[in-house]
Amino acid sequence: MEQKTYPTDEHVKEAREKHIPIIDVRPKEMYEESHIPGAINIPLSTIQDADVKDGSYLYCMIGYHAGLAQEALAKRGIHTTDIGGLDFYHGPLEK
Numbered sequence: 001m002e003q004k005t006y007p008t009d010e011h012v013k014e015a016r017e018k019h020i021p022i023i024d025v026r027p028k029e030m031y032e033e034s035h036i037p038g039a040i041n042i043p044l045s046t047i048q049d050a051d052v053k054d055g056s057y058l059y060c061m062i063g064y065h066a067g068l069a070q071e072a073l074a075k076r077g078i079h080t081t082d083i084g085g086l087d088f089y090h091g092p093l094e095k
Contacts, residue, residue, distance in 0.1 A: 004063060006084025009091060011057055012036055021056040022083075025069040030061070034086070034093040044069050054079050061085040 015022050022039040024031050031041040036059065042050045044060070047069045056078075058066040063084040070082045086093075 006063055006082075006088045008059065008084040008088035011081070011083035012089065012091060015057050021053050023052065023056050023058050023069075023080075025058055025060050025065050032095070034095055036086070036089060037092060037094045039094075044072075047072050048076075052078050052080065056080045057083045059083050059085050059089075062087050 012022065014020065016038070022036055024035050024039040024041045025044045025047060026041070027043050027045075028041060031039075031043075035041070039059070042052065044065045052073055058069050058080050059082070060066045060069075063082055066082040066085065070080050073080050
């Protein structure tokens with residue numbers, strides 16, 4: 001099975017230019033260790049009840065949990081984009 005790759009860097013650049021929210025769906029502890037600058041932390045475990053804007057970008061470490069979050073939000077009628085994870089991001093990180 002071929003591993004999926006993501007153009008995460010391009011999505012982060014687009015999010016900044018277009019003011020699209022970037023949501024880190026990893027647990028709070030992982031978010032606090034490092035995250036994409038400006039990203040909001042909404043852990044996957046709380047995404048069902050979270051206030052997420054339509055069009056938001058979601059990421060985790062490799063994209064798997066972001067995909068699960070995307071599916072959960074889609075069931076609520078909220079359309080988001082899974083932009084992968086930190087493994088595909090080459091820019092600066094915040095702590």
